Amino acid sequence: MIGVPRRQDLPRKLRYFPSPRALLAFEAAARKGSLTEAGKELNVSRVAVSRQVRQLELQLGFDLFVRGQSHVDLTRSGKRLSRVISGAFRSIFEEIEALMNTNTESLISISTTAGVATYWLMPIIGKYKRIKPNVHFRLLTTQEIINLSASDVDIAIRYGSGSWPGTVNTELQPNWVSPLCNRAFLATHGPFKSLADLCRVPLLEYEAAVDSTSSWTAYFHQVGMLESPPTGMSTYDSFVNFVQAVLDGQGVGLLGPPLMEQFLAGGVLVPALEAPRVQQGMYFLCQRHGATPSQSVREFSDWLLKELTPVEVESTQRTSPQS
Known part of the structure; x- marks a missing residue:
């Protein structure tokens, strides 16, 4: 193969990565079965599509199409590559669409351990979703104590002493x-x-x-x-x-x-x-010191404190010094 790297680290591999424009041209031609129709879809000429596909074939070192007068047929290698590229493009477009349709004001990002998430938080989130069906959650499970000041996490549920730099910590249970x-x-x-x-x-x-x-x-x-x-x-x-x-x-x-x-x-x-x-x-509800949470985060935090804090235990807040 021409220009294809052996197993190396990702930054070095990216130097040999095919042109995104060439991959788009190939994907469209493979899906349409025609260089002309691919050009119409991409708003370029048939010649431009043919040139991009040919450059891709030269870089890879094998043919992708068997060219006819009015259509193109995929080779065996072309069929394999077409399936992978089509799936990758579809995943990218679906994720972009999901991100564009996500209302960040209704998104609540929570960090905690797998045990807390599985056995405590998930049933609670399910209960809250029945009350507020338009609120969405992003749940991050980790054993590490992440820096809330340097992340986009709204809330963390942690176990320990309640002394973590740069956080406001409220006792739960x-x-x-x-x-x-x-x-x-x-x-x-x-x-x-x-x-x-x-x-x-x-x-x-x-x-x-x-x-x-x-x-x-x-x-x-x-x-x-x-x-x-x-x-x-x-x-x-x-x-x-x-x-x-x-x-x-x-x-x-x-x-x-x-x-x-x-x-x-x-x-x-x-x-x-x-x-x-x-x-x-003790388990604590932790938020970044000085943060201005969205209305969704405030409402969920208030509800969570009422739901999780036992009546007989007086909840206290602890503000840890900035790191």
Whole structure:
């Protein structure tokens, strides 16, 4: 092939990328089956289309068309390339149309972790959409603490101390953990009379937890149990996988509200036994300090605070210093 690079980094590959005008000419000619009709669509002459296609063929090093007097037929290579280019152009045009039709005033961009998004925020967003069907959401899931001042994120839901530079942080709910399992697991392995009984059944643990008190060793220590859990427990570096394992009845995990509230309320998850519930850190609603949110963001934030903040817990705001 002429001018086609081997596997290199993207910036070097782009130097060999075909002319967008040549790709447009080829796509139109392939779709119309005619250089003349392609020229009419692109508002250029048949000769101009033919020249662009020929330059593309010379760059690629293979023929794209078998030329007839009044029409062109795609070669095997031409058919393959036509499918890819047509699909790419279609995706570009659809995305541009979607962006042009998006009302940014009704778009709310939220950043949080996959666990919060999956088990807490998604049901809440669904409930709000029934109230405000014209509001749209852009949900970004990440374990990283993104800089709200340098992003287009309107709201972040974070877990921790509430001290993040350049943000205004409002308390939502504390996180609680205790031994939970599904009903079938309890029926098969229970009942458990004491925490020591849990050491004889599979225990599950989220090993990548930000809060160190999420481990079984820390939990046993906090509730005053000196015996350590078995070392052969199953661990997960993904919170979603960890929760799914508990939901599937693979063992007992340290979980609780607010993230597991829907499963507890529905009876999907149950306490493994009457055991102490340990409070961990706090979830916060975070916004950029000094930001002027849109009406949609303000209304959703106000509704979210009323929906998520327990009546008995007084919500407080903390403004962290600018970074």
